[in-house]
Amino acid sequence: MPRLFTGVEIPDDVAFELDLMRGGISGARWIDRESYHITLRFIGDIDEGLAREISYELDGVEAKPFKLRLTGSGFFGGNKPHTLFAGVEECADLRRLQSTHERICQALGLPPEPRKFAPHVTLARLKDPDHQALHRFIASHNLYKSRVFEVGRFVLFSSRPSRGGGRYAVEESYRLQAGL
Numbered sequence: 001m002p003r004l005f006t007g008v009e010i011p012d013d014v015a016f017e018l019d020l021m022r023g024g025i026s027g028a029r030w031i032d033r034e035s036y037h038i039t040l041r042f043i044g045d046i047d048e049g050l051a052r053e054i055s056y057e058l059d060g061v062e063a064k065p066f067k068l069r070l071t072g073s074g075f076f077g078g079n080k081p082h083t084l085f086a087g088v089e090e091c092a093d094l095r096r097l098q099s100t101h102e103r104i105c106q107a108l109g110l111p112p113e114p115r116k117f118a119p120h121v122t123l124a125r126l127k128d129p130d131h132q133a134l135h136r137f138i139a140s141h142n143l144y145k146s147r148v149f150e151v152g153r154f155v156l157f158s159s160r161p162s163r164g165g166g167r168y169a170v171e172e173s174y175r176l177q178a179g180l
Helices: 012-019 048-059 092-107 131-141
Strands: 003-009 028-030 037-045 066-068 070-076 083-088 120-126 149-151 153-159 168-175
Touching: 003 048, 037 092, 037 153, 048 092, 048 153, 048 168, 066 092, 070 120, 070 131, 083 131
Parallel strands: none
Antiparallel strands: 003 037, 003 153, 028 120, 037 120, 066 149, 070 083, 083 120, 153 168
């Protein structure tokens, strides 16, 4: 069974901007433009029955379209950086959508997500990066702001476990409805 997670896709033009940031950090494994997304809820490796239940419940999510903007850059991992990312401007609608996904997963028996939701777009995975280059990257991209874009759907992604992470496939998409 593939590994599943829910997320929001990044528009092609914004992904292109992020792609232009690539480079300059030894120890960085850059993410392919087609794989940029904002994870809402990591689900993991589950059986087909539970996957169908999750898909069914996600189909019932009621939320209206909303606007997002990516902003700045940063990294996770403190003194041992492991993930370089573009940030996401605070958005109450995004947080509500994420908490709905969290409630659905817990109601279906999945354990709570152990990490606090920190919306971001992963740009690179880091392994023993050059710290000076990493800090130069952050400094040169900390004022980055994408255009504001509308989120009109969320998706159920799958990935096959592989070294460095496999390509993501959209298993299902769920339209957000205006007028709710």
